[in-house]
Amino acid sequence: MYTLSHEKDKIGTTKLERGDPSTYAVSGVFNNIGGAKALAGWIKSIGGEEDGGVVFIGLNKDFSLVDKDENVIDFADATLIAIPDDDEVFLDITGLSEDVYKAFFAEHLSALDSES
Numbered sequence: 001m002y003t004l005s006h007e008k009d010k011i012g013t014t015k016l017e018r019g020d021p022s023t024y025a026v027s028g029v030f031n032n033i034g035g036a037k038a039l040a041g042w043i044k045s046i047g048g049e050e051d052g053g054v055v056f057i058g059l060n061k062d063f064s065l066v067d068k069d070e071n072v073i074d075f076a077d078a079t080l081i082a083i084p085d086d087d088e089v090f091l092d093i094t095g096l097s098e099d100v101y102k103a104f105f106a107e108h109l110s111a112l113d114s115e116s
Helices: 035-045 098-104 106-114
Strands: 002-006 007-014 018-020 025-032 048-049 054-058 065-066 078-081 090-095
Touching: 007 035, 018 106, 025 035, 035 048, 035 054, 035 078, 035 090, 065 078, 098 106
Parallel strands: none
Antiparallel strands: 002 007, 002 065, 007 025, 018 025, 025 090, 048 054, 054 078, 078 090
């Protein structure tokens, strides 16, 4: 389980259950208190955008992601996405280094190996 915080306030958690080892990207369902509508309102309040009912924000240095042991996961690019009408929230992370991907998301690499 991974925890996303904004300015040291916990926003929610995700398992980052999907991954693409070829691009060092991970994504997953994001769980937060209040659901998609509450998160969408918060995202807009801190400068997020809305397009076709999808509310999103690119994560900057005010956001941090840690694993269950409080290890910080460095990423170059990530987006928090809320779809209030479908009550769905996702976290997509790209721009992970190869070392970070291997350290934190080895299960995605092993799944790729087992498919080959």
